[in-house]
Amino acid sequence: MVAPTRARQARSIETRARLLAAARAVIAEAGIEGAAVDAIAERAGRTSGSLYGQFGSKAGLVVALLDESLDVVAERMLVDIEAATDLDGRLAALWRNFVAPPPTAQDWLRVEHEVWLWATRPGNDEVRARLAERYRARFAALGEALAGWAAEGLIDPAAPVDRLAALVVSTLLGLEMADRLEPGGMDEPTVVAALAALLGRR
Amino acid sequence: MVAPTRARQARSIETRARLLAAARAVIAEAGIEGAAVDAIAERAGRTSGSLYGQFGSKAGLVVALLDESLDVVAERMLVDIEAATDLDGRLAALWRNFVAPPPTAQDWLRVEHEVWLWATRPGNDEVRARLAERYRARFAALGEALAGWAAEGLIDPAAPVDRLAALVVSTLLGLEMADRLEPGGMDEPTVVAALAALLGRR
DNA sequence: GTCTATAGATTGATAGAC
DNA sequence: GTCTATCAATCTATAGAC
Numbered sequence: 417m418v419a420p421t422r423a424r425q426a427r428s429i430e431t432r433a434r435l436l437a438a439a440r441a442v443i444a445e446a447g448i449e450g451a452a453v454d455a456i457a458e459r460a461g462r463t464s465g466s467l468y469g470q471f472g473s474k475a476g477l478v479v480a481l482l483d484e485s486l487d488v489v490a491e492r493m494l495v496d497i498e499a500a501t502d503l504d505g506r507l508a509a510l511w512r513n514f515v516a517p518p519p520t521a522q523d524w525l526r527v528e529h530e531v532w533l534w535a536t537r538p539g540n541d542e543v544r545a546r547l548a549e550r551y552r553a554r555f556a557a558l559g560e561a562l563a564g565w566a567a568e569g570l571i572d573p574a575a576p577v578d579r580l581a582a583l584v585v586s587t588l589l590g591l592e593m594a595d596r597l598e599p600g601g602m603d604e605p606t607v608v609a610a611l612a613a614l615l616g617r618r
Numbered sequence: 619m620v621a622p623t624r625a626r627q628a629r630s631i632e633t634r635a636r637l638l639a640a641a642r643a644v645i646a647e648a649g650i651e652g653a654a655v656d657a658i659a660e661r662a663g664r665t666s667g668s669l670y671g672q673f674g675s676k677a678g679l680v681v682a683l684l685d686e687s688l689d690v691v692a693e694r695m696l697v698d699i700e701a702a703t704d705l706d707g708r709l710a711a712l713w714r715n716f717v718a719p720p721p722t723a724q725d726w727l728r729v730e731h732e733v734w735l736w737a738t739r740p741g742n743d744e745v746r747a748r749l750a751e752r753y754r755a756r757f758a759a760l761g762e763a764l765a766g767w768a769a770e771g772l773i774d775p776a777a778p779v780d781r782l783a784a785l786v787v788s789t790l791l792g793l794e795m796a797d798r799l800e801p802g803g804m805d806e807p808t809v810v811a812a813l814a815a816l817l818g819r820r
Numbered sequence: 821g822t823c824t825a826t827a828g829a830t831t832g833a834t835a836g837a838c
Numbered sequence: 839g840t841c842t843a844t845c846a847a848t849c850t851a852t853a854g855a856c
Contacts, residue, residue, distance in 0.1 A: 428839060445740055449651030453832065464833085466840050474832065533735060536798040540649055548800045574811045582796055582803070583812050590792030594784055596738040599751045601784070609776045610785050613815045630821060654849065666851085668822050676850070 432470050439481050444523035448478060448534045479543060482531045483550070489514070489524050490554045492565040497561050503570045503617060507608045515592050515602075525592055532589070555581040562615070571615040583614060634672050636662040641683050646725035648735045650680060666801060681745060684733045685752070691716070691726050692756045696759055699763050705772045709810045717794050718805075732792070757783040764817070774818040785816060 438460035444449040452475050457464045471477040496513050500506035514525040534540065535547045559578035565571045573580050587610070595602040640662035655676050659666045673679040697713050700730040702708035716727040736742065739747045761780035765771045775782050789812070797804040 423841070431839075447649075447651055447736070447739060449649055452737075454830090463841055466844080468833070468841050487809065501835075508784075529735065532795055532799065533731065534649070537649060537652075538794065544799060548803075551799065566700065574815065575808045579808055583808070586792035586796040586804075587789050587812075588792070589795065590788035590790070591785075593734055593738065593791065595646040596755065597746065601750075602788075606781055606785070610789075610816055614812055615778065616815065618640050626821070632835055633821075655851085656849085667824080670851070671821050 428598055431460070431466055435462065435467055435470060435477065439477055440485070440523050440527050443478075443481070443530055444526045449505060453477075475543070475572055478531065478534070481527065482535070482543075482547060485524055485528050485531065486547075486550050486554060489528055490557065492524075493558060494561060497558075503612060503615075504608055506565075507611045508581070508604055510588070510611070511591075511604060511607045514588065515595050525589070526596075529589055529592065536618050545577070551582070551585075555585070558584070565615070569618060570606075571612075571618050572618050575609075580615065584611065587611065587614060630672075633662070633664055635669055637664065637669055637672060637679065638683055638686060641679055642687070642725050642729050643682070645680075645732055646728045650732050655679075669701055677745070677797055680733065681737070681748070683729065684737070684745075685747060687730050687733065688749075688756060692759065694726075695760065696763060703765070705814060705817075706810055708767075709813045710767050710806055712790070712813070713793075713806060713809045716790065718798050727791070728798075731791055731794065753784070753787075754780075757781075757787070760786070767817070771820060773814075774820050776818055782817065786813065789813065789816060 433594070434545055435456065439456045441449065442456050442459060445451075446455075453464045453467055456477070457467050460467075467474075467477060492513055493510060496509040497506050500509045522533045532547070535543045558581035559576075562573065562577045562580055562584075564573070566573055576581065591602055591607055591610075625638045637658065641653065641658045644661060645656050647653075648657075655666045655669055658679070662669075667677075669679060673682055694715055695712060698711040699708050702711045737745045737773070740811050760783035761778075764773070764775065764779045764782055764786075768775055768779070777785065792808055793804055793812075
């Protein structure tokens with residue numbers, strides 16, 4: 417029989433997706449250590465048993481979440497960057513897409529922040545290595561886009577472009593925290609000006 | 619009798635200091651949720667009972683740690699800034715003092731990062747408000763120093779100085795994470811150049 | 821103010837049925 | 839692959855002696 421197997425597979429895939437989405441939401445609220453596996457499973461409409469079947473452990477779930485989150489955030493950044501026409505528009509889009517809208521609960525950047533801090537704790541060395549590796553790849557891609565900006569004559573970077581990309585992402589994470597500490601405390605013009613200065617606006 | 623009371627007070631003060639130092643170390647290693655009160659008390663050479671006697675709860679301890687940490691970090695920043703003679707020297711000192719030396723375990727900035735993330739979680743609103751208030755005061759002080767730089771003609775800031783201070787501290791926190799993810803990945807010249815660009819070097 | 825002892829709740833993870 | 843049931847470990851916090 418093939419059909420029942422297919423149906424099983426489909427349900428398994430959906431379970432995985434639901435657990436990842438639930439983990440993102442719960443971790444954004446409570447942090448990684450504060451997110452109980454039962455709470456995650458319950459929000460996903462499953463039980464903790466299925467979580468262990470899918471990911472083996474809580475750490476395994478977090479790593480899977482890390483992989484997914486990194487891809488999504490990186491792709492969104494690139495889309496934002498290429499959609500806008502001028503430098504200010506591009507930088508504003510970058511900022512707005514990740515920090516501004518708390519109603520739709522854009523938990524992506526927040527979760528990335530939690531995972532980053534978690535991965536850099538002593539003892540999580542394998543995870544940190546994996547995360548560092550993935551970030552290198554992301555910085556390279558973002559660096560290419562920035563090289564394009566430089567070719568267009570929009571910016572005049574002082575540092576190598578891939579290092580510049582690391583600088584931009586780090587700054588965004590820091591600014592995201594400042595904005596969360598005091599919502600609205602970081603207004604868009606200030607952020608855009610800061611990023612433009614970092615990139616060496618022409 | 620007065621002497622025994624004095625001795626009691628002295629021991630109480632020492633207990634408080636030891637618990638705070640132990641909390642800093644354990645939280646830097648394991649995060650806030652991952653730091654067990656027994657582990658903190660044990661490292662301080664006390665028991666969890668004394669912790670509750672001093673701080674009432676684990677959250678109370680973290681808040682006390684937050685207050686102390688904020689003061690120390692802020693004062694160090696100002697000292698660094700005023701010790702150096704030129705702009706690059708000042709910015710390099712800022713960076714070096716907090717991120718570079720992991721042997722002596724400068725856990726301050728790391729703990730501040732953990733606390734910041736913790737305080738901005740939903741449900742910790744009172745703590746977040748307190749932290750935001752304290753940061754406002756710190757940013758004002760750091761802003762004054764930056765205003766001095768501007769008066770000296772070292773920088774030409776695009777944003778108001780207190781907002782600029784928030785920008786600098788946020789960026790430092792972001793860069794600290796990048797450096798921790800890949801130690802040495804953020805070299806000092808790049809960081810100094812980034813901060814100088816942010817401040818509007820003349 | 822600090823200790824010992826312990827309560828009471830919650831945690832991550834496993835075993836076995838289906 | 840998912841569920842039910844459950845274990846052992848760990849956690850925060852409290853009570854009472856000193």
